[in-house]
Amino acid sequence: MQFFLDTANLDQIREVADLGLLDGVTTNPTIMSREGGDWREQAARICELVDGPVSLEVIATNHEAMIKEAKDLVSFGPNVVVKIPMIAEGLKALRELTERGIKTNVTLVFSPAQALLAAKLGATYVSPFVGRLDGLSQSGMEAVEQMRTIFDNYDFSTKILVASVRHPLHVLESGLIGADVITLPYSTIMQLVQHPLTDSGLAAFLADWEAFQKK
Numbered sequence: 001m002q003f004f005l006d007t008a009n010l011d012q013i014r015e016v017a018d019l020g021l022l023d024g025v026t027t028n029p030t031i032m033s034r035e036g037g038d039w040r041e042q043a044a045r046i047c048e049l050v051d052g053p054v055s056l057e058v059i060a061t062n063h064e065a066m067i068k069e070a071k072d073l074v075s076f077g078p079n080v081v082v083k084i085p086m087i088a089e090g091l092k093a094l095r096e097l098t099e100r101g102i103k104t105n106v107t108l109v110f111s112p113a114q115a116l117l118a119a120k121l122g123a124t125y126v127s128p129f130v131g132r133l134d135g136l137s138q139s140g141m142e143a144v145e146q147m148r149t150i151f152d153n154y155d156f157s158t159k160i161l162v163a164s165v166r167h168p169l170h171v172l173e174s175g176l177i178g179a180d181v182i183t184l185p186y187s188t189i190m191q192l193v194q195h196p197l198t199d200s201g202l203a204a205f206l207a208d209w210e211a212f213q214k215k
């Protein structure tokens with residue numbers, strides 16, 4: 001399973017890359033706006049820094065304008081993946097971008113049927129928002145499981161990119177289901193590293209060693 005970082009923050013990107021865990025980055029308008037400054041400069045820096053796919057999202061909501069924006073976004077680097085919202089106009093844009101060989105990430109996906117549409121139109125990635133579904137008392141991971149079954153049934157090459165991740169259990173369940181990619185907030189990656197028994201175990205080893213040295 002590939003790990004993407006769901007951020008536009010350069011320090012977080014560098015830190016996770018240093019851990020050797022960074023396979024790519026996803027952004028959205030909210031994430032980009034959090035960094036402030038000139039988004040074009042920020043996007044260019046991210047694309048240069050990341051050795052892997054970088055999702056940049058269109059703002060337009062009609063397909064002609066989406067295509068125009070997509071052409072601009074891909075100029076930031078060869079690793080750009082154009083993020084398109086799962087709306088009817090987005091599907092029109094998706095078809096054209098697929099024909100042009102531009103990589104796409106269909107975002108704001110909340111049902112397996114929406115994912116099926118995106119896969120039929122050749123999306124590179126489809127992003128189910130599991131945390132937001134859980135927030136409505138619907139199971140985000142159950143939706144991902146159904147997407148996995150549908151994509152396998154028809155041998156779709158579209159990758160399932162689990163998004164809107166809230167906690168380490170989402171990561172575990174994504175792995176068990178066989179999701180291709182998960183995009184994580186920086187805090188969740190750091191949570192994955194830690195376990196209280198690791199910390200207490202290490203403390204005990206070091207204390208025992210120190211006592212032994214003093215004998």
Ligand code: G3P
Pocket residue numbers: 006026027028129131132163164165183
């Ligand atoms: O980037 C898309 C997604 O991961 C956003 O998640 O936390 O805004 O529900 P969230």
